[in-house]
Amino acid sequence: xxxxxxxxxxxxxxxxxxxxxxxxxxxxxxxxxxxxxxxxxxxxxxxxxxxxxxxxxxxxxxxxxxxxxxxxxxxxxxxxxxxxxxxxxxxxxxxxxxxxxxxxxxxxxxxxxxxxxxxxxxxxxxxxxxxxxxxxxxxxxxxxxxxxxxxxxxxxxxxxxxxxxxxxxxxxxxxxxxxxxxxxxxxxxxxxxxxxxxxxxxxxxxxxxxxxxxxxxxxxxxxxxxxxxxxxxxxxxxxxxxxxxxxxxxxxxxxxxxxxxxxxxxxxxxxxxxxxxxxxxxxxxxxxxxxxxxxxxxxxxxxxxxxxxxxxxxxxxxxxxxxxxxxxxxxxxxxxxxxxxxxxxxxxxx
Amino acid sequence: xxxxxxxxxxxxxxxxxxxxxxxxxxxxxxxxxxxxxxxxxxxxxxxxxxxxxxxxxxxxxxxxxxxxxxxxxxxxxxxxxxxxxxxxxxxxxxxxxxxxxxxxxxxxxxxxxxxxxxxxxxxxxxxxxxxxxxxxxxxxxxxxxxxxxxxxxxxxxxxxxxxxxxxxxxxxxxxxxxxxxxxxxxxxxxxxxxxxxxxxxxxxxxxxxxxxxxxxxxxxxxxxxxxxxxxxxxxxxxxxxxxxxxxxxxxxxxxxxxxxxxxxxxxxxxxxxxxxxxxxxxxxxxxxxxxxxxxxxxxxxxxxxxxxxxxxxxxxxxxxxxxxxxxxxxxxxxxxxxxxxxxxxxxxxxxxxxxxxxxxxxxxxxxxxxxxxxxxxxxxxxxxxxxxxxxxxxxxxxxxxxxxxxxxxxxxxxxxxxxxxxxxxxxxxxxxxxxxxxxxxxxxxxxxxxxxxxxxxxxxxxxxxxxxxxxxxxxxxxxxxxxxx
Numbered sequence: 001x002x003x004x005x006x007x008x009x010x011x012x013x014x015x016x017x018x019x020x021x022x023x024x025x026x027x028x029x030x031x032x033x034x035x036x037x038x039x040x041x042x043x044x045x046x047x048x049x050x051x052x053x054x055x056x057x058x059x060x061x062x063x064x065x066x067x068x069x070x071x072x073x074x075x076x077x078x079x080x081x082x083x084x085x086x087x088x089x090x091x092x093x094x095x096x097x098x099x100x101x102x103x104x105x106x107x108x109x110x111x112x113x114x115x116x117x118x119x120x121x122x123x124x125x126x127x128x129x130x131x132x133x134x135x136x137x138x139x140x141x142x143x144x145x146x147x148x149x150x151x152x153x154x155x156x157x158x159x160x161x162x163x164x165x166x167x168x169x170x171x172x173x174x175x176x177x178x179x180x181x182x183x184x185x186x187x188x189x190x191x192x193x194x195x196x197x198x199x200x201x202x203x204x205x206x207x208x209x210x211x212x213x214x215x216x217x218x219x220x221x222x223x224x225x226x227x228x229x230x231x232x233x234x235x236x237x238x239x240x241x242x243x244x245x246x247x248x249x250x251x252x253x254x255x256x257x258x259x260x261x262x263x264x265x266x267x268x269x270x271x272x273x274x275x276x277x278x279x280x281x282x283x284x285x286x287x288x289x290x291x292x293x294x295x296x297x298x299x300x301x302x303x304x305x306x307x308x309x310x311x312x313x314x315x316x317x318x319x320x321x322x323x324x325x326x327x328x329x330x331x332x333x334x335x336x337x338x339x340x341x342x343x344x345x346x347x348x349x350x
Numbered sequence: 351x352x353x354x355x356x357x358x359x360x361x362x363x364x365x366x367x368x369x370x371x372x373x374x375x376x377x378x379x380x381x382x383x384x385x386x387x388x389x390x391x392x393x394x395x396x397x398x399x400x401x402x403x404x405x406x407x408x409x410x411x412x413x414x415x416x417x418x419x420x421x422x423x424x425x426x427x428x429x430x431x432x433x434x435x436x437x438x439x440x441x442x443x444x445x446x447x448x449x450x451x452x453x454x455x456x457x458x459x460x461x462x463x464x465x466x467x468x469x470x471x472x473x474x475x476x477x478x479x480x481x482x483x484x485x486x487x488x489x490x491x492x493x494x495x496x497x498x499x500x501x502x503x504x505x506x507x508x509x510x511x512x513x514x515x516x517x518x519x520x521x522x523x524x525x526x527x528x529x530x531x532x533x534x535x536x537x538x539x540x541x542x543x544x545x546x547x548x549x550x551x552x553x554x555x556x557x558x559x560x561x562x563x564x565x566x567x568x569x570x571x572x573x574x575x576x577x578x579x580x581x582x583x584x585x586x587x588x589x590x591x592x593x594x595x596x597x598x599x600x601x602x603x604x605x606x607x608x609x610x611x612x613x614x615x616x617x618x619x620x621x622x623x624x625x626x627x628x629x630x631x632x633x634x635x636x637x638x639x640x641x642x643x644x645x646x647x648x649x650x651x652x653x654x655x656x657x658x659x660x661x662x663x664x665x666x667x668x669x670x671x672x673x674x675x676x677x678x679x680x681x682x683x684x685x686x687x688x689x690x691x692x693x694x695x696x697x698x699x700x701x702x703x704x705x706x707x708x709x710x711x712x713x714x715x716x717x718x719x720x721x722x723x724x725x726x727x728x729x730x731x732x733x734x735x736x737x738x739x740x741x742x743x744x745x746x747x748x749x750x751x752x753x754x755x756x757x758x759x760x761x762x763x764x765x766x767x768x769x770x771x772x773x774x775x776x777x778x779x780x781x782x783x784x785x786x787x788x789x790x791x792x793x794x795x796x797x798x799x800x801x802x803x804x805x806x807x808x809x810x811x812x813x814x815x816x817x818x819x820x821x822x823x824x825x826x827x828x829x830x831x832x833x834x835x
Contacts, residue, residue: 019766
């Protein structure tokens with residue numbers, strides 16, 4: 001027993017000492033390493049910026065020096081260049097991508113994307129996205145269903161950057177499999193641009209017929225709205241009427257508001273009487289965003305018949321509908337009308 | 351068996367009981383530390399590819415209403431609100447609820463932010479005791495500062511009025527004296543955007559700002575405080591808030607989000623009836639009630655701790671103020687555990703019911719009582735040992751080995767755990783960067799176990815007794831020194 005106590009005392013004492021030494025070592029070593037890393041990064045950044053933005057002669061010299069680096073020296077250049085890529089645009093960005101491609105950065109990133117390490121796979125996906133080479137899209141689509149979230153997220157974002165709209169459908173599928181990718185998928189769809197709209201519209205129309213997963217349909221509707229696809233107004237109006245899909249209806253209303261097509265006004269007004277409070281808020285917001293005065297009578301009818309959020313949204317919508325809306329608000333005894341008018345006065349006098 | 355034998359056995363068995371308890375509590379914390387390490391590792395690994403900067407301009411960032419309850423805070427309220435308005439987030443408002451201040455809190459706000467009275471509708475979705483007397487809107491900037499004046503009803507009541515008045519989908523509760531880092535909202539709201547259907551609340555990490563340089567409501571240079579109580583609390587906060595809560599969050603068993611910085615879905619807050627006004631730890635009680643509501647309704651919801659967003663707070667520097675705080679905290683915890691004891695060992699509450707709550711009862715609620723009994727036990731042991739050595743009592747009354755084992759498992763093991771928390775911090779966020787800071791932190795991790803822990807336990811016992819007896823609580827004045835002043 002005595003030996004056990006003594007042994008334990010020694011173990012804890014040694015452990016505590018070890019931890020203190022470890023702390024000091026970590027602090028010192030990391031400080032030195034960080035300083036060294038910063039110095040190198042500073043020097044590399046300067047060289048890269050000269051290669052991109054310097055005088056023509058300087059650009060040539062700096063570019064050659066960077067291209068001339070081999071082994072670990074080039075790995076560092078690559079890391080620094082990829083860190084710089086999101087911060088620059090236009091010709092400078094193209095020049096940097098060209099520099100990276102000239103030294104096989106795409107192949108290196110693809111090798112990373114095939115690695116056993118999830119961190120390297122994520123890094124590979126991220127870098128393939130940064131290079132924006134359409135040829136990388138199939139590989140990135142393959143990573144959308146990787147077993148690690150970090151890799152899936154990087155692949156979703158990268159696909160958005162690569163910009164091949166044919167993969168919009170793959171993004172919808174990825175979100176069905178993992179809802180936590182919603183935010184990234186929305187951002188990716190927006191980055192794909194208008195070319196993705198027909199794919200999304202088709203996915204929504206087909207999905208409504210086939211009774212697809214609501215999450216997939218909702219994402220498609222949200223994407224169409226953010227892309228402002230006027231052509232999809234009809235299918236979104238159809239989605240708005242589908243009672244079996246409450247989330248989709250909200251997303252469709254928001255999308256119709258963002259698109260701003262007057263065709264949507266009457267279907268939206270008819271939905272103002274639905275029981276779902278979130279839907280009514282979305283519909284009122286949408287009517288305000290469309291800013292078509294034909295929505296005024298419908299909004300006026302429900303100004304005081306709603307939940308707090310919906311009443312506020314209706315009053316705000318009326319405010320955005322110009323003179324006819326202001327007349328309704330002025331004549332109303334609703335506290336929400338008074339609030340909307342007072343807030344508007346504050347904004348105008350500021 | 352003679353009385354010597356009985357007493358000797360009793361002393362030994364008691365010692366073994368304390369050894370077992372210390373081993374269990376410290377080992378459970380070691381497991382939490384391991385969970386936190388895994389979480390930090392994942393968090394830091396994904397930083398390079400997570401596109402945090404892109405969050406700012408993304409379409410799915412939900413609006414946030416920051417609620418700031420204020421009572422007689424005219425001295426610092428303008429600086430606090432200014433600091434909030436300069437946070438980086440695409441869509442947010444600051445709702446200051448003046449809870450019937452008797453000083454000029456409202457007047458200074460109206461003047462500083464050029465506010466005008468506007469009839470903002472504040473519904474009574476959550477029942478409140480105080481009534482709204484006026485609402486104001488700022489004419490400055492993006493008009494995102496709202497002042498709600500109400501009659502006095504207490505902090506929880508003020509927050510409930512704030513929830514009623516909030517106009518955004520998410521509600522952020524922040525203590526008036528907390529300072530958020532510029533990107534704190536961006537980070538703490540990410541789980542809502544990542545998993546909008548499941549995440550119902552997130553909490554940020556609270557750190558101690560004493561000793562750091564502060565300008566304009568922002569921590570500009572992070573330093574360890576030199577004074578005894580604050581420096582020990584830095585280590586305590588690191589272990590309990592950063593490492594402990596992250597560990598629980600990793601296990602999906604996070605029970606408490608600090609009232610100093612928490613973000614909630616407003617619709618869920620309305621559903622559960624807002625904050626309880628009959629409970630001292632109203633912020634913690636709210637989160638427990640959220641868990642209960644999720645379990646009762648069979649909803650797969652998540653309460654998440656986010657390690658990176660940081661709220662800086664001023665830790666008490668005097669024993670009197672710290673005593674009040676700790677009594678209040680433990681009274682709150684006792685009230686919560688009594689109120690929600692029906693959740694214990696119920697499968698429907700998942701990890702919370704089966705692991706977290708029993709752990710809190712065994713190792714948080716009862717820990718100060720056992721700590722005090724342990725101190726008394728050691729006192730008796732020392733007396734007996736002294737008597738034995740002097741030949742005044744029977745030898746063999748005290749088993750020396752049991753005493754050493756107890757000291758190892760309770761004090762040394764705890765000090766090792768605190769040092770482990772420092773290593774975790776060093777490997778992850780490393781906010782305190784100087785060698786002097788490290789030396790102070792190491793010293794604090796050791797000294798915390800000798801004196802501070804025992805005094806703190808005594809105060810916490812007082813809080814638990816107050817809760818059980820239901821005595822009225824003296825809120826008192828926190829008497830903060832004021833940071834950056």
